[in-house]
Amino acid sequence: MGKLKNIPDNADALSLAPKTLLLTAAVVLGIVLGIAPWYAGKKQDPVIKPDFRLSHDLRDDYWGYRHTAHKVCEQYHSVFIGDSVIWGMYVDNAHTIPALLNQDLGGEKEFGNLAIDGLHPVAMETLIDCYGGAIRGKQVYLYWNPLWMNTPLYDLSGSKEFSINHPRLLPQFDWSIKSYRASLDDRAGAFLDRVLEYRAMLHHFRAAFLDNEDLKTRLAKHPAAEVWKRCRFSFAPGEKHKNANSRATWKQAGIPQQDWPFVKPDNSRQFRSFRAVIRKLQRRGNRVRVVLGTLNPHMQTPESLARYRKLRAEVAAELAGAGIEVIDLPELASEEYADASHPLAAGYRTLADFMLKQLTPSQDKKI
Amino acid sequence: MLFQSWSFLICFLPFAALYALLRRTRLRLPLLLAGSYAFYACWDFRSVFFLALITLGDYGFGRGIAAVPRAKKWFLGGSLLLNLGVLCSFKYLNFITENLLLLLEKCGVTPEVPEFDWLLPVGLSFFTFKSMSYTCDVYFGRLHAERDLLRYAAYVSFFPQLIAGPIERAGSLLPQLRHAMPLAGNDFAAGASIFLTGVFKKVVMADMLAAYVNPVYDAPAEFGGAALLCASYAFAWQIYFDFSGLSDMARGAARLLGFRTVLNFDNPYVAVDVRDFWRRWHISLSSWFRDYLYIPLGGSRRIRIRVWWNVLVTMLVSGLWHGAAWTFIVWGGLNGLGSIASSEFDRKAWYQKIPKPVKQLLVFNFITLTWVFFRAASFDDAFEVLRGIFTWRAGEFFFPAVPAALAAAVWLYQLVWASRRRPILAHPVARVAAFALALLAILVLGAGANTPFIYQQF
Numbered sequence: 069m070g071k072l073k074n075i076p077d078n079a080d081a082l083s084l085a086p087k088t089l090l091l092t093a094a095v096v097l098g099i100v101l102g103i104a105p106w107y108a109g110k111k112q113d114p115v116i117k118p119d120f121r122l123s124h125d126l127r128d129d130y131w132g133y134r135h136t137a138h139k140v141c142e143q144y145h146s147v148f149i150g151d152s153v154i155w156g157m158y159v160d161n162a163h164t165i166p167a168l169l170n171q172d173l174g175g176e177k178e179f180g181n182l183a184i185d186g187l188h189p190v191a192m193e194t195l196i197d198c199y200g201g202a203i204r205g206k207q208v209y210l211y212w213n214p215l216w217m218n219t220p221l222y223d224l225s226g227s228k229e230f231s232i233n234h235p236r237l238l239p240q241f242d243w244s245i246k247s248y249r250a251s252l253d254d255r256a257g258a259f260l261d262r263v264l265e266y267r268a269m270l271h272h273f274r275a276a277f278l279d280n281e282d283l284k285t286r287l288a289k290h291p292a293a294e295v296w297k298r299c300r301f302s303f304a305p306g307e308k309h310k311n312a313n314s315r316a317t318w319k320q321a322g323i324p325q326q327d328w329p330f331v332k333p334d335n336s337r338q339f340r341s342f343r344a345v346i347r348k349l350q351r352r353g354n355r356v357r358v359v360l361g362t363l364n365p366h367m368q369t370p371e372s373l374a375r376y377r378k379l380r381a382e383v384a385a386e387l388a389g390a391g392i393e394v395i396d397l398p399e400l401a402s403e404e405y406a407d408a409s410h411p412l413a414a415g416y417r418t419l420a421d422f423m424l425k426q427l428t429p430s431q432d433k434k435i
Numbered sequence: 436m437l438f439q440s441w442s443f444l445i446c447f448l449p450f451a452a453l454y455a456l457l458r459r460t461r462l463r464l465p466l467l468l469a470g471s472y473a474f475y476a477c478w479d480f481r482s483v484f485f486l487a488l489i490t491l492g493d494y495g496f497g498r499g500i501a502a503v504p505r506a507k508k509w510f511l512g513g514s515l516l517l518n519l520g521v522l523c524s525f526k527y528l529n530f531i532t533e534n535l536l537l538l539l540e541k542c543g544v545t546p547e548v549p550e551f552d553w554l555l556p557v558g559l560s561f562f563t564f565k566s567m568s569y570t571c572d573v574y575f576g577r578l579h580a581e582r583d584l585l586r587y588a589a590y591v592s593f594f595p596q597l598i599a600g601p602i603e604r605a606g607s608l609l610p611q612l613r614h615a616m617p618l619a620g621n622d623f624a625a626g627a628s629i630f631l632t633g634v635f636k637k638v639v640m641a642d643m644l645a646a647y648v649n650p651v652y653d654a655p656a657e658f659g660g661a662a663l664l665c666a667s668y669a670f671a672w673q674i675y676f677d678f679s680g681l682s683d684m685a686r687g688a689a690r691l692l693g694f695r696t697v698l699n700f701d702n703p704y705v706a707v708d709v710r711d712f713w714r715r716w717h718i719s720l721s722s723w724f725r726d727y728l729y730i731p732l733g734g735s736r737r738i739r740i741r742v743w744w745n746v747l748v749t750m751l752v753s754g755l756w757h758g759a760a761w762t763f764i765v766w767g768g769l770n771g772l773g774s775i776a777s778s779e780f781d782r783k784a785w786y787q788k789i790p791k792p793v794k795q796l797l798v799f800n801f802i803t804l805t806w807v808f809f810r811a812a813s814f815d816d817a818f819e820v821l822r823g824i825f826t827w828r829a830g831e832f833f834f835p836a837v838p839a840a841l842a843a844a845v846w847l848y849q850l851v852w853a854s855r856r857r858p859i860l861a862h863p864v865a866r867v868a869a870f871a872l873a874l875l876a877i878l879v880l881g882a883g884a885n886t887p888f889i890y891q892q893f
Contacts, residue, residue: 081629081679088863290833
């Protein structure tokens with residue numbers, strides 16, 4: 069049996085003297101503070117082609133986004149910011165709206181694609197604030213997707229628990245978002261990711277090199293050789309979707325008609341953030357044009373459609389009233405929608421054609 | 436609220452600062468008590484009732500023993516009944532009824548008995564044993580009964596030790612609660628470094644090894660002998676890192692408040708025999724069983740067969756303390772047999788000639804074998820693991836090189852510490868390098884979900 073006395077205090081755990089602890093802390097702090105800038109300098113740049121978009125695998129890599137935004141803003145005259153509609157869900161790199169516009173303009177690097185799948189306005193506000201500092205003095209096309217205001221749930225103004233995209237970009241200590249019920253640990257972790265560069269960089273490593281797997285788990289679940297073999301030591305390219313450009317329409321997919329209540333702009337949490345994003349971008353010397361997206365009108369009941377059109381009109385009026393230029397996208401034909409908000413390849417083409425008529429690239433180059 | 440979580444840090448740091456400010460005032464004990472109860476309520480506020488019940492009960496029994504010495508047996512009996520009653524009701528009732536029903540079924544009787552789906556208050560085994568040790572010490576005259584209920588409540592609920600020990604004796608902690616302990620830079624440095632060593636053990640080592648062990652032990656029939664053997668060794672290290680890490684965090688947090696608490700682990704895997712292992716593993720519990728069970732049974736001052744019996748009973752009860760399952764009882768029994776064999780081998784001349792490293796290796800392998808019963812979900816699983824290992828069943832296998840290398844480095848550190856070469860590790864450069872590496876490992880590998888501790892469930 070055991071004994072309680074006469075056991076050296078530090079037989080099993082390191083117990084340091086104050087000076088030793090301070091020295092160790094200084095060494096560790098030096099490494100932690102130095103590693104991110106060192107790595108950013110050494111890092112392989114993403115290959116920016118005219119049809120460039122962020123890899124879908126890297127949608128949660130905000131540290132990478134900051135780096136990529138810097139490269140994209142260096143090379144493009146204008147940038148698109150938005151969610152999966154701009155990113156180009158269900159189509160390959162060459163068929164996204166910015167890529168189609170670039171092709172139509174002769175393959176130039178005119179319109180950069182800085183959209184991320186699932187980027188709702190509340191997340192966008194944090195993204196632009198913390199990771200979008202490079203977007204300065206640009207012509208910005210900011211996509212507004214009515215989907216984020218179709219129900220209190222998506223609008224984040226409801227009280228029912230809801231797991232929305234990009235939780236790490238939500239305001240972690242804004243208790244008014246009742247549907248976000250993360251633990252204090254998750255909130256503190258997400259907050260620290262923004263404050264401590266090395267933590268955001270670790271997320272980048274996981275997303276870019278480890279298939280979004282935790283390094284600790286990966287080391288234990290795979291042989292050492294396998295860990296190295298499966299690491300990709302460069303940015304994953306924009307992937308080619310399986311069955312890209314050939315997805316079924318919403319009707320073929322059997323999606324039923326919807327009756328959405330929609331949240332008024334004045335009561336909307338998402339629209340509050342959308343306004344904040346515009347202000348933030350403008351303060352950074354950008355010229356902001358809002359691209360008003362559509363929500364599949366064929367998939368809505370007549371009552372829902374009436375509410376939707378009223379909301380769209382209210383948003384357009386408010387933005388116009390605030391002196392923001394608006395590009396009001398047309399509603400597509402039923403067979404051009406894949407679901408509630410995403411067009412099919414033909415729909416992206418239609419939208420790009422419409423936008424091309426609205427744009428004057430030579431003017432856009434100079435703000 | 437796990438020690439290694441941000442929420443603990445967010446709450447603990449302001450609390451520690453406030454405690455440091457108020458520790459020379461009358462608010463010291465109420466603050467500590469309120470902090471401890473708030474910490475416990477974070478786990479499950481309903482369990483607070485049982486903590487308060489045990490505290491009030493044993494405080495009363497302690498006062499009773501001091502006030503009416505003639506009736507002290509009754510007061511001690513009351514304390515044991517209260518503590519063991521609460522413990523059995525929550526932890527062992529289903530186990531007892533299940534086994535009774537099985538027995539009755541064999542006799543042809545099948546009565547309808549409802550299953551008790553009661554919530555086991557977290558840390559119950561720890562704070563009941565802590566509180567019981569106080570009444571036993573008062574009964575045996577080792578300790579004066581505590582007059583101040585607030586101080587006694589602060590002792591039982593002392594939050595760094597509330598969830599999973601160490602089971603600190605009242606004789607050690609109550610005096611520290613009586614007066615404000617001096618709090619110097621040394622305490623802060625020692626507390627912070629011990630706490631962070633614990634974090635390293637848990638979030639880097641234990642959690643990494645768990646990622647290898649869990650899939651294998653969750654479905655042992657699907658793995659070959661090599662994987663099962665490797666997972667068994669990995670578990671031996673996982674449980675060490677998990678529990679000793681927790682103990683370090685508890686000691687570190689206590690030290691940051693100025694309290695010096697018991698050391699719960701002393702490099703157990705450098706033990707040279709099984710008795711030595713138990714002098715180094717979960718020291719606060721093994722010493723509890725020594726003082727309150729083994730010695731009252733007669734200890735080692737009896738004929739040899741009686742001493743064997745005392746050891747075996749103590750270890751079987753220790754096994755049962757860990758969990759209400761036969762696998763834990765077998766685990767305890769195997770350790771009891773190992774302890775008896777160790778004491779018998781020690782008398783033989785040939786055993787004395789075996790080199791120390793060989794003995795250490797033999798003990799480590801024996802302990803690893805007993806852990807199979809501790810870790811396996813059932814007897815069937817335990818035997819499946821052993822069958823797979825001893826028949827060397829073919830199956831998919833990979834060697835977790837990185838966790839193994841890290842565990843080997845820690846083992847080497849401990850072996851050197853236990854050897855004559857210890858001064859090498861005491862050199863400031865070695866200490867800074869070791870601690871810096873541990874901190875960097877926490878920063879790089881420590882991110883991710885916080886997993887609960889193994890001993891928390893007991």
